[in-house]
Amino acid sequence: MVSRVIPVDPFDLVIFGGTGDLARRKILPGLFRRFCTGQMPSEARVIGAARSEMSSHEYQQMAAEAIREFGGGRECEDGTLDAFLERIRYVAIDARGTGGWEDLQKLMAGTGRIEAYYFSVAPSLFGDLAERLQSYGMADDDARIVVEKPFGRDLATARELNNTLAKYFDEHQIYRIDHYLGKETVQNLMAVRFGNMLFEPLWNSQFVDHIQITVAETVGVGGRGEYYDKSGAMRDMVQNHLMQLLCLIAMEPPARFDPDAVRDEKLKVIRALEPVEPHHIVRGQYEAEPGDAENQPDYRTAVGNPRSSTESFLAMKCHIANWRWAGTPFYLRTGKRMSRRSSEISIVFKDTPHSIFGDEAGRHRNVLSIRLQPDEGITLGVTIKEPGPGGMRLIDVPLDMTFADALSHDDVETVDAYERLIMDVIRGNQTLFMRGDEVEAAWAWTDPIIEGWQARGEVPKPYDSHSDGPDAAEQMMKRDHRAWRKV
Numbered sequence: 001m002v003s004r005v006i007p008v009d010p011f012d013l014v015i016f017g018g019t020g021d022l023a024r025r026k027i028l029p030g031l032f033r034r035f036c037t038g039q040m041p042s043e044a045r046v047i048g049a050a051r052s053e054m055s056s057h058e059y060q061q062m063a064a065e066a067i068r069e070f071g072g073g074r075e076c077e078d079g080t081l082d083a084f085l086e087r088i089r090y091v092a093i094d095a096r097g098t099g100g101w102e103d104l105q106k107l108m109a110g111t112g113r114i115e116a117y118y119f120s121v122a123p124s125l126f127g128d129l130a131e132r133l134q135s136y137g138m139a140d141d142d143a144r145i146v147v148e149k150p151f152g153r154d155l156a157t158a159r160e161l162n163n164t165l166a167k168y169f170d171e172h173q174i175y176r177i178d179h180y181l182g183k184e185t186v187q188n189l190m191a192v193r194f195g196n197m198l199f200e201p202l203w204n205s206q207f208v209d210h211i212q213i214t215v216a217e218t219v220g221v222g223g224r225g226e227y228y229d230k231s232g233a234m235r236d237m238v239q240n241h242l243m244q245l246l247c248l249i250a251m252e253p254p255a256r257f258d259p260d261a262v263r264d265e266k267l268k269v270i271r272a273l274e275p276v277e278p279h280h281i282v283r284g285q286y287e288a289e290p291g292d293a294e295n296q297p298d299y300r301t302a303v304g305n306p307r308s309s310t311e312s313f314l315a316m317k318c319h320i321a322n323w324r325w326a327g328t329p330f331y332l333r334t335g336k337r338m339s340r341r342s343s344e345i346s347i348v349f350k351d352t353p354h355s356i357f358g359d360e361a362g363r364h365r366n367v368l369s370i371r372l373q374p375d376e377g378i379t380l381g382v383t384i385k386e387p388g389p390g391g392m393r394l395i396d397v398p399l400d401m402t403f404a405d406a407l408s409h410d411d412v413e414t415v416d417a418y419e420r421l422i423m424d425v426i427r428g429n430q431t432l433f434m435r436g437d438e439v440e441a442a443w444a445w446t447d448p449i450i451e452g453w454q455a456r457g458e459v460p461k462p463y464d465s466h467s468d469g470p471d472a473a474e475q476m477m478k479r480d481h482r483a484w485r486k487v
């Protein structure tokens with residue numbers, strides 16, 4: 001299968017924080033890949049804007065190094081990298097002051113291209129950037145801003161941020177990015193659900209036993225200790241990424257695949273989430289790796305806070321109070337320093353009402369698994385007869401879905417979530433971006449849970465490095481006569 005690349009209209013993308021980690025690892029290499037495929041038109045420009053003083057030439061060299069290091073080894077025709085670098089400019093800018101703004105204004109004046117401003121800086125600078133874009137005349141009706149996570153740390157701060165941005169930009173100009181939504185398989189989840197007759201009639205509490213969403217990392221907090229300790233798994237992962245995945249699984253079919261229709265349905269799911277009982281949550285903190293505590297220290301050492309009560313692991317059981325999902329639990333699990341790096345959503349269907357084969361044959365359940373990493377793909381486990389003699393014994397095999405082959409095609413695989421989402425910004429398509437009310441609703445659900453931990457002085461349970469988290473997470477499932485899937 002050859003992927004069809006439709007070029008976007010000419011644009012100027014300003015990357016505030018253009019010298020930072022995210023710009024070097026994801027944004028610049030992603031744009032280069034879009035340039036290689038011809039999707040980024042040759043007139044488009046990329047303008048790095050950050051605090052460091054440097055020339056455009058020096059910035060181009062920095063971009064070239066980032067592309068070599070993080071570009072995923074994509075082969076382009078000779079000279080393509082030089083042609084891409086040609087399209088790059090740099091402006092030294094002070095987000096809090098006046099330095100550099102007139103230079104940027106001149107660069108952006110009257111080009112007639114689509115203008116996009118990527119806020120790849122600390123959220124404390126979002127308001128300053130938005131205000132200056134307006135005062136220097138760059139916030140026209142067609143301009144777009146892309147804002148990175150974290151979007152607030154609770155409902156009050158998210159609301160404040162929404163109100164600040166709303167002073168300068170309309171909601172249709174604000175792209176709150178959650179890169180999980182840019183993953184090929186996440187969009188395929190919607191295609192599978194709403195493009196087939198097969199699944200949707202079964203997609204409810206009558207036929208689905210439960211749903212599991214696991215996002216597991218093997219790494220610890222690394223160099224982000226100070227930030228992470230103020231945040232934890234709930235704020236860093238659940239409130240945004242896991243919540244977005246849950247919404248896509250649980251939402252009602254939108255009338256159209258358009259931004260507001262999809263986001264209206266997601267919002268309804270968040271608003272229908274029930275408060276979570278404290279005994280349906282397990283929090284953990286990882287221990288040091290035995291024999292390598294120096295390089296892989298325990299969580300508290302890693303964040304430099306010996307009394308930290310922030311969780312690096314979270315498992316929880318959630319319920320959605322609506323007709324479709326009443327009685328079907330959604331189990332969420334995420335953690336650092338776990339046994340495997342893996343993200344998977346599993347829809348576990350109920351047992352057949354009666355086994356005509358008797359108990360000796362074994363009872364099996366259909367499971368639809370949507371794997372986001374490491375290898376994106378979707379499998380459906382179906383029950384068949386074990387081949388060979390010996391009577392009727394049942395086994396599970398993955399149903400061969402031919403699109404799994406299509407997903408592994410080179411051209412498709414190299415479209416990283418960031419580059420896909422940046423192209424959506426240029427196209428003006430907000431479907432895969434979070435709306436302000438969605439983010440606020442997610443915090444409104446999250447806040448009481450975090451406040452409860454604080455009020456009760458709860459301390460996370462220790463868990464072995466590179467394990468599946470605290471034993472209490474397994475026990476939580478056992479009490480429900482279920483088990484976490486091996487992901």
Ligand code: NAD
Nearest residue numbers: 017018019020021022050051093094095120121122148149
């Ligand atoms: P970073 O610290 O590596 O880079 C920060 C950038 O901001 C630098 O280019 C710096 O020059 C610029 N900057 C800082 N103060 C400035 C000022 N006063 N005026 C102008 N520029 C200024 O940060 P990062 O890791 O690239 O993260 C950027 C944003 O993206 C943050 O909001 C972060 O939470 C978010 N994010 C990052 C990642 C990631 O993988 N790095 C992932 C998800 C979200």
